[in-house]
Amino acid sequence: MLEIKALGHTYADGHRALTGIDLGLERGELVCLVGPSGCGKSTLLRCIAGLQRPTEGTVLLEGQAVERVPDGLAVVFQDYTRSLFPWLSVRDNVALVLRRRGLARAARRAAAEEALEAVGLAAAARKYPWQLSGGMQQRAAIARALAYRPQLLLMDEPFGSVDAQTREDLEDLLLSVRGDHGMTILLVTHDIDESVYVGDRVVVLTGAPGSVHTDLPVRLPSPRDQIGTREDPAFVALRAEVGRAVRRT
Amino acid sequence: MKAARRIAGRVWLAVLLLAVWELAARTADDLYFPPPTEIASAVRELWWSGPASRLFLSDKALDDFGPSLTHLLVGWALAAALGIAVGVAIGLSRVLAELFDPVLQVGRAIPPPTLIPFFMVVFGLGTDMQVATIVFGAVWPVLLNTVDGVRGVDPLHLDAARVFGLSRTTRLFRVVLPAAAPKAAAGLRVALGFALILMVIAELMGAGGGIGAHLNDAERGFRPVELWAGIALLGIIGYVLNGIFLLAERRFIGHHRERQA
Ligand SMILES: Nc1ncnc2c1ncn2[C@@H]1O[C@H](COP(=O)(O)OP(=O)(O)OP(=O)(O)O)[C@@H](O)[C@H]1O
Ligand SMILES: [Mg+2]
Numbered sequence: 397m398l399e400i401k402a403l404g405h406t407y408a409d410g411h412r413a414l415t416g417i418d419l420g421l422e423r424g425e426l427v428c429l430v431g432p433s434g435c436g437k438s439t440l441l442r443c444i445a446g447l448q449r450p451t452e453g454t455v456l457l458e459g460q461a462v463e464r465v466p467d468g469l470a471v472v473f474q475d476y477t478r479s480l481f482p483w484l485s486v487r488d489n490v491a492l493v494l495r496r497r498g499l500a501r502a503a504r505r506a507a508a509e510e511a512l513e514a515v516g517l518a519a520a521a522r523k524y525p526w527q528l529s530g531g532m533q534q535r536a537a538i539a540r541a542l543a544y545r546p547q548l549l550l551m552d553e554p555f556g557s558v559d560a561q562t563r564e565d566l567e568d569l570l571l572s573v574r575g576d577h578g579m580t581i582l583l584v585t586h587d588i589d590e591s592v593y594v595g596d597r598v599v600v601l602t603g604a605p606g607s608v609h610t611d612l613p614v615r616l617p618s619p620r621d622q623i624g625t626r627e628d629p630a631f632v633a634l635r636a637e638v639g640r641a642v643r644r645t
Numbered sequence: 646m647k648a649a650r651r652i653a654g655r656v657w658l659a660v661l662l663l664a665v666w667e668l669a670a671r672t673a674d675d676l677y678f679p680p681p682t683e684i685a686s687a688v689r690e691l692w693w694s695g696p697a698s699r700l701f702l703s704d705k706a707l708d709d710f711g712p713s714l715t716h717l718l719v720g721w722a723l724a725a726a727l728g729i730a731v732g733v734a735i736g737l738s739r740v741l742a743e744l745f746d747p748v749l750q751v752g753r754a755i756p757p758p759t760l761i762p763f764f765m766v767v768f769g770l771g772t773d774m775q776v777a778t779i780v781f782g783a784v785w786p787v788l789l790n791t792v793d794g795v796r797g798v799d800p801l802h803l804d805a806a807r808v809f810g811l812s813r814t815t816r817l818f819r820v821v822l823p824a825a826a827p828k829a830a831a832g833l834r835v836a837l838g839f840a841l842i843l844m845v846i847a848e849l850m851g852a853g854g855g856i857g858a859h860l861n862d863a864e865r866g867f868r869p870v871e872l873w874a875g876i877a878l879l880g881i882i883g884y885v886l887n888g889i890f891l892l893a894e895r896r897f898i899g900h901h902r903e904r905q906a
Contacts, residue, residue, distance in 0.1 A: 447808070465807045473801060478799055496810045
């Protein structure tokens with residue numbers, strides 16, 4: 397569904413952020429992207445989202461070159477505190493993007509409340525984003541992206557600011573909605589355990605300029621289970637392998 | 646009790662200054678510097694001695710501020726509409742911005758009162774000339790602040806709007822305008838002050854009627870107390886307009902302010 401060919405990006409100031417990236421995602425796949433800070437993960441997501449034009453190579457979505465923001469795409473931005481609209485309540489932030497799904501006003505609000513409930517924010521629906529903690533804002537941004545029901549979901553360190561328990565809940569939520577709506581997901585994370593736990597594949601990028609270092613398939617039984625999967629020897633072995641790859645970058 | 650103390654905390658200096666002024670004026674006993682109590686009673690006499698059914702406004706009050714304030718508000722509203730519409734267009738389009746930049750730089754540098762003689766020639770003495778003067782003077786702060794506000798929209802907000810497929814109109818009304826609103830509102834408030842100033846200047850230069858005409862009459866008839874009363878009245882009107890504006894601003898875009906708190 398998504399194909400990235402020989403993608404490279406050099407910023408206007410001459411900084412080379414990415415080089416020679418080749419990567420493909422099948423429909424319905426969940427691929428995790430890990431790599432050292434500053435290796436160009438966010439840059440790669442922005443190129444895929446059509447927010448930024450790569451200086452080299454192409455991004456193909458369903459065989460079509462991405463030249464502007466494609467339809468049916470959602471992004472959870474890394475800078476989640478700035479990506480929600482401060483003049484709208486949390487619920488209206490989510491409801492606003494549902495116009496695209498062609499829902500009437502009341503249906504949009506209901507769908508928004510449902511999405512907020514799924515991330516544990518039902519009680520905060522009427523608050524403004526700046527009245528929420530960092531982790532709550534991050535969950536609101538996730539709810540907005542999930543409620544949109546995208547075909548392709550790009551998530552840039554979406555669980556960075558939440559506590560361990562909530563993080564596990566959100567990982568499981570992601571695994572379940574993905575089955576429900578058949579989304580393709582590309583998730584950037586710094587957490588090696590997380591990448592192995594949620595991913596069908598883990599792609600490790602090298603340090604700047606970023607390029608694909610390792611592309612590991614994760615063959616673990618589903619449905620995954622926070623306790624059981626994590627003590628599975630296959631999980632432990634994979635985690636070690638990803639860890640070694642990250643170290644070698 | 647607490648509220649009383651807060652109010653006391655805010656007004657004691659004003660009260661003290663008035664008292665000092667009163668004392669000084671009574672001691673000096675100068676015709677040109679009447680004590681504030683005399684000015685206050687002149688204000689009451691001139692404008693607030695009417696029937697209760699009209700909020701005590703006298704006939705002269707209706708004559709003096711009715712048309713003046715109407716012109717002020719009409720002029721300000723036109724300036725607001727024009728300033729916001731053009732400001733948004735310029736703020737969104739680099740081409741328009743470059744095209745209009747010289748016009749804006751020169752236009753805002755022209756002191757609006759200097760255009761009054763020209764507007765007198767075009768529109769004659771009266772309402773149109775006064776409104777045109779107010780619009781010309783008040784449009785700049787609205788326009789320039791709106792441009793600034795629109796340009797200052799967080800790029801990540803625009804990215805989010807694009808990613809989630811918001812249409813151009815939705816983007817304009819739900820993202821760009823709310824983001825620019827606090828700056829535009831600051832411009833509107835400055836514009837309201839300008840509008841009041843230009844209203845009086847136009848009247849002083851002969852727009853016909855209004856508080857400016859009252860000031861001219863008082864000056865020609867050599868009635869310093871009435872002159873002072875007119876000045877005091879303008880101060881009060883400016884204060885009240887600003888207060889109303891701040892209330893409306895808090896009501897409509899209050900959540901922007903609280904964000905910083
Ligand atoms: N607008 C820009 N202009 C110039 N250089 C930039 C710009 N944006 C990012 N960079 C540089 O590109 C490199 C990659 O940035 P990017 O944000 O993609 O990294 P990242 O992998 O997402 O890092 P992190 O894990 O810390 O989020 C960094 O060295 C950064 O300094
Ligand atoms: Mg990043």
